[in-house]
Amino acid sequence: MTDIPEGKDETLGDVLRQRGISRRSFLKFCATTASMMALPPSMIPTIAHALERAKKPSVIWLSFQECTGCTESLTRAHSVTIENLIFDSISLDYHHTLQAASGHAAEEARMAAMEENYGKYLLVVDGSIPLGNPGYSTIAGISNYDMLMETAKGAAAIISVGTCAAYGGIPHAKPNPTGAVSVGEIIKDKPIINVPGCPPIPVVITGVLTHFLTFGTIPELDHIGRPKVFYGQSIHDRCYRRTFYDKGQFAETFDDEGARKGWCLYKLGCKGPTTYNACATTKWNNGTSFPIESGHPCLGCSEPEFWDGGGFYKALSMPTEDISKTVIYTAAGAVAAGVAIGAIQKGRKNSAVASHSKTTIDDLEK
Amino acid sequence: MSASLEKGINVLKEQVDSTVAAFFSSCVHCGMCTDACLFYTETGDPSKTPILKAEPLRRIWKSEYTLSGRIAKLFGLGKKVDEKLLTDWETLVYDSCTLCGRCSMVCPVGNDITLLIRKTREGMAAAGHAPEGLIAATKRSVTIGSPMGVKLPALQAQIRHVEKDTGLTIPVDVEGADYMLLLSSMEIMHFPEFIGAVAKIFNKAGVTWTLSSEAFEATNSGIQIGVSDIAAELVQRTVDAAEKLKVKTVISPECGHAYMAIRWDGPNLVGKSFNFKVRHILEVLDELRQQGRLKTSSMDTQKLTYHDPCQISRRGGVINEPRNLIGMFAENFVEMSDRGKMNWCCGAGGGVSSNERADEIRLKVFQRKKDQLDEIKPDAIISACSNCRLHLEEGLEEYGMDIPLLSLTEILAEHLED
Numbered sequence: 001m002t003d004i005p006e007g008k009d010e011t012l013g014d015v016l017r018q019r020g021i022s023r024r025s026f027l028k029f030c031a032t033t034a035s036m037m038a039l040p041p042s043m044i045p046t047i048a049h050a051l052e053r054a055k056k057p058s059v060i061w062l063s064f065q066e067c068t069g070c071t072e073s074l075t076r077a078h079s080v081t082i083e084n085l086i087f088d089s090i091s092l093d094y095h096h097t098l099q100a101a102s103g104h105a106a107e108e109a110r111m112a113a114m115e116e117n118y119g120k121y122l123l124v125v126d127g128s129i130p131l132g133n134p135g136y137s138t139i140a141g142i143s144n145y146d147m148l149m150e151t152a153k154g155a156a157a158i159i160s161v162g163t164c165a166a167y168g169g170i171p172h173a174k175p176n177p178t179g180a181v182s183v184g185e186i187i188k189d190k191p192i193i194n195v196p197g198c199p200p201i202p203v204v205i206t207g208v209l210t211h212f213l214t215f216g217t218i219p220e221l222d223h224i225g226r227p228k229v230f231y232g233q234s235i236h237d238r239c240y241r242r243t244f245y246d247k248g249q250f251a252e253t254f255d256d257e258g259a260r261k262g263w264c265l266y267k268l269g270c271k272g273p274t275t276y277n278a279c280a281t282t283k284w285n286n287g288t289s290f291p292i293e294s295g296h297p298c299l300g301c302s303e304p305e306f307w308d309g310g311g312f313y314k315a316l317s318m319p320t321e322d323i324s325k326t327v328i329y330t331a332a333g334a335v336a337a338g339v340a341i342g343a344i345q346k347g348r349k350n351s352a353v354a355s356h357s358k359t360t361i362d363d364l365e366k
Numbered sequence: 367m368s369a370s371l372e373k374g375i376n377v378l379k380e381q382v383d384s385t386v387a388a389f390f391s392s393c394v395h396c397g398m399c400t401d402a403c404l405f406y407t408e409t410g411d412p413s414k415t416p417i418l419k420a421e422p423l424r425r426i427w428k429s430e431y432t433l434s435g436r437i438a439k440l441f442g443l444g445k446k447v448d449e450k451l452l453t454d455w456e457t458l459v460y461d462s463c464t465l466c467g468r469c470s471m472v473c474p475v476g477n478d479i480t481l482l483i484r485k486t487r488e489g490m491a492a493a494g495h496a497p498e499g500l501i502a503a504t505k506r507s508v509t510i511g512s513p514m515g516v517k518l519p520a521l522q523a524q525i526r527h528v529e530k531d532t533g534l535t536i537p538v539d540v541e542g543a544d545y546m547l548l549l550s551s552m553e554i555m556h557f558p559e560f561i562g563a564v565a566k567i568f569n570k571a572g573v574t575w576t577l578s579s580e581a582f583e584a585t586n587s588g589i590q591i592g593v594s595d596i597a598a599e600l601v602q603r604t605v606d607a608a609e610k611l612k613v614k615t616v617i618s619p620e621c622g623h624a625y626m627a628i629r630w631d632g633p634n635l636v637g638k639s640f641n642f643k644v645r646h647i648l649e650v651l652d653e654l655r656q657q658g659r660l661k662t663s664s665m666d667t668q669k670l671t672y673h674d675p676c677q678i679s680r681r682g683g684v685i686n687e688p689r690n691l692i693g694m695f696a697e698n699f700v701e702m703s704d705r706g707k708m709n710w711c712c713g714a715g716g717g718v719s720s721n722e723r724a725d726e727i728r729l730k731v732f733q734r735k736k737d738q739l740d741e742i743k744p745d746a747i748i749s750a751c752s753n754c755r756l757h758l759e760e761g762l763e764e765y766g767m768d769i770p771l772l773s774l775t776e777i778l779a780e781h782l783e784d
Contacts, residue, residue, distance in 0.1 A: 345431055348379065348430055348431065349379065349380065349382065349383075352376050352377075352379035352380045353380050355376055356376065356377070356380055357373070358595045359373075359377075359491070359492055359593045359595045359596065360508075360595070360596070361501075361504055361505045361508045361509070361596065362368065363368045363369050363373070363492070364369060364491060364494065364496055364501045364504065364505075364591070364593070365369055365494055365501060366369045366370065366494035
């Protein structure tokens with residue numbers, strides 16, 4: 001995984017063949033990727049061709065205010081998959097957790113990769129950036145902000161991995177002591193792909209990488225920068241428990257009859273209806289399951305502000321904050337205004353009623 | 367001779383209440399009411415859009431009761447209600463609307479558009495923009511007691527004929543009877559057989575009933591022209607008679623708007639609840655059927671269908687009763703494509719039949735009923751409203767169709783066990 005200088009000129013195809021991946025499995029991967037990304041089948045050969053010949057792209061991975069959960073997610077596979085190998089096949093020139101080098105050598109590797117691939121390397125960021133006080137998080141004495149600005153300058157594109165890098169995530173949660181912000185709030189002049197999730201689904205990363213290697217462009221993104229192919233549908237719309245929701249069958253507690261029967265977890269706080277991610281279709285742990293399948297409501301981890309979006313176990317229709325006072329004041333104000341307006345309206349109507357003269361049959365013609 | 371624009375505007379102001387405000391502010395201009403209206407479907411004229419017919423009332427609501435409208439009015443802007451508007455709207459409000467209520471059924475936000483048009487008529491009438499024919503009918507209702515000018519001696523003459531034909535006594539002014547039957551002038555003049563049919567059925571079922579010599583007229587022109595003051599006066603006559611004869615139930619006859627006027631609008635018009643019940647004749651007959659007091663002995667093999675009178679079925683909710691009763695004698699009953707609460711109006715309700723100016727359009731929109739009938743080709747049509755019946759007959763003749771019209775009460779009486 002670390003920088004192997006002699007492998008630099010190898011293509012992805014070479015690496016895969018060396019690892020004993022058959023052409024059949026390779027094409028299967030291309031087909032799966034194409035279908036996952038909603039590309040027409042005619043694109044499969046294009047993907048295969050592009051990946052075959054792709055030079056291992058240089059990737060610099062910066063970790064800021066994060067928990068390494070995203071790296072864990074992306075590297076933790078129970079069997080060797082092509083997704084992993086694609087990862088193995090990129091030239092991951094800098095990654096705190098994974099690189100062998102440390103200290104000055106590590107920083108030198110980053111500088112060298114930047115210089116060598118200026119304008120072409122991919123920058124992956126996980127973790128948020130503290131703007132409150134740069135001292136909250138530094139690497140080799142360099143603040144996260146400075147390192148991001150320096151590294152982003154020569155990047156072809158930036159992938160914000162995880163909700164922290166994409167939207168600020170947990171460090172950004174109230175009261176946000178470090179003044180944490182997302183990558184997108186700092187960098188405005190580079191294409192940024194947000195791959196949120198706490199952690200994100202590994203296949204989304206490889207999908208984005210494949211797209212980049214095949215077309216040299218980034219996939220279509222939604223209004224908050226997420227690839228539409230993976231984040232286009234809500235968990236709720238794709239949830240296998242949706243039929244229970246439609247029928248109004250809900251688990252009321254975690255140990256009631258409804259919970260045992262696998263009914264909808266909406267009332268237990270499921271954020272599925274407002275969360276856009278691919279969990280319900282691609283699932284986790286090599287397609288084993290996803291949280292709702294294990295009986296737990298969706299937390300909505302791929303959405304901005306997910307940590308401040310109300311209690312995890314509060315149903316979506318409940319207010320997220322203590323708003324009783326606001327409600328009372330607003331209601332009181334509205335009632336007062338309503339009474340006042342009502343009185344005025346009533347006055348208008350009463351004067352009309354008062355000036356009513358009984359209509360008789362003699363009053364029907366002019 | 368004192369109708370004036372000023373009076374009309376004042377009446378429209380009076381008509382605006384929370385219901386009206388809620389309806390106008392929630393209209394999303396989707397136009398779904400358009401396709402529900404036979405005056406649009408048969409003419410293709412978009413000015414027949416139901417909600418548009420309430421435009422005078424909408425303008426008053428907007429300019430008097432909304433902030434933006436009041437500001438606009440302050441600056442002399444906004445759309446005004448003037449003589450021209452009311453003149454232009456006369457034919458939309460009176461000739462091209464039978465208050466059938468079909469538009470209210472399809473409104474996705476639940477606006478009772480029919481109510482808005484009915485309220486618009488209040489202002490139109492007070493401003494002197496009601497049609498001549500309706501004004502004349504209303505005058506006759508108030509002065510003579512019947513829109514067709516039927517006086518008590520005419521009824522008494524018909525009663526004598528019926529008594530001779532049936533051999534039964536028609537009770538008049540019998541105190542303490544269970545039921546007091548109202549009649550529409552049309553029944554008295556055109557279909558006196560109805561009186562005989564009721565007498566026969568009630569005699570068989572052992573029901574005590576009576577007519578009132580003081581208030582036999584069921585119709586209410588005040589409702590049709592849109593003058594609540596007059597409508598209330600006419601309802602009061604029935605209330606007084608029913609209280610005088612101490613009856614338990616007043617029966618509305620085979621007439622659409624009469625039922626709506628006495629049962630649903632009545633208590634609101636006179637401002638108090640009645641101390642007697644009001645039922646439609648079909649409700650009473652179905653109740654007798656349920657109690658086993660009605661038995662038929664012969665079946666009708668003709669292909670029969672039922673035309674739902676709007677005010678009885680859609681606005682009145684009497685939908686299953688006629689079908690239960692028809693089931694007692696019809697072997698071959700077929701329904702029209704749109705029926706029950708979604709039936710199509712005959713085209714002459716809501717005062718349109720009293721308005722000669724609307725003769726042409728009411729026969730034109732009859733095309734809708736014709737299409738419905740062409741689909742099932744019945745041998746005869748049963749209905750429960752004399753006004754529908756007369757207009758259906760006229761429409762069928764106009765379109766060269768030969769299908770007889772039957773009164774449900776009359777045909778039921780014919781099939782009764784001897």
